[in-house]
Every structure is written in C-alpha cells, then in structure tokens.
Amino acid sequence: MVRPYEIMLVLQPGLEEEGVDALLERLMGVVTGEGGTIDNVDRWGKRRTAYELQGFTEGFYVVIDFQAEPATASELERIVKLSDEIIRHLLVRRDN
Numbered sequence: 001m002v003r004p005y006e007i008m009l010v011l012q013p014g015l016e017e018e019g020v021d022a023l024l025e026r027l028m029g030v031v032t033g034e035g036g037t038i039d040n041v042d043r044w045g046k047r048r049t050a051y052e053l054q055g056f057t058e059g060f061y062v063v064i065d066f067q068a069e070p071a072t073a074s075e076l077e078r079i080v081k082l083s084d085e086i087i088r089h090l091l092v093r094r095d096n
Contacts, residue, residue: 002036003093004067007076010059010088013046020060023085028064030076036068054087065094 009027011020020043028038044061053059068076073091080089 002067002069003073004039004065004095005073005091006094007064007066007080007089007091009062009064009080009086010049010053011062012085012087013056013058013060015060015085019085020062023083024062024064027076027079028066030079031066031068031072034068034072034075036066036072039065039067041065056087059087 011023015023024041028041031038040063042063042065044063046058046060048058049056073093077089077091080086080091
C-alpha cells in the first residue's frame with residue numbers, strides 16, 4: 001500500500017552544490033527505484049541550527065515529499081542513517 005511520506009534532512013554545511021545534488025539524486029533513486037514517486041523537493045538552503053548537531057551550528061536543509069511503500073521508506077531511512085553527509089533527519093508519514 002503506497003503511503004505519503006515527508007523526510008527532512010539536515011546536511012553538512014560544507015557540502016558543495018554538486019555534493020548536495022548527488023546525495024539527493026541517490027536518495028530519490030531509492031524511492032523511484034522501488035516504484036515510489038517524488039512529489040516535491042524543497043531546498044531551504046543553509047540555515048543556523050537551534051543547537052549544535054555533531055559539531056555543526058548550521059546545516060543545509062532539504063524537505064522531500066514522496067509516496068512509497070512502507071518498506072521503501074524503511075530502506076530510505078536506513079540509507080540516510082549510514083550517510084555521513086547527513087547530520088540529522090526526520091521521516092514522517094503524512095496524513096492524506
């Protein structure tokens with residue numbers, strides 16, 4: 001059963017634009033490769049964090065809205081946890 005999800009990522013502030021693009025393409029490829037769809041990618045840009053995250057006081061914020069199977073969302077979260085470029089994330093299931 002396909003469900004709507006939203007994932008917010010806080011990336012390391014020192015990443016170059018190409019690095020951000022490559023990381024997002026890889027993550028979106030996980031969703032689309034499993035039959036899901038990307039609804040929206042909202043790049044907030046570099047912002048100051050409310051408190052220090054892994055030694056960083058700012059990060060590059062990105063919000064991705066997508067629809068996928070629960071197993072795909074779990075796989076995406078597993079990959080996010082293993083990515084060194086991502087200093088914080090939050091994956092939530094949206095209401096219809």
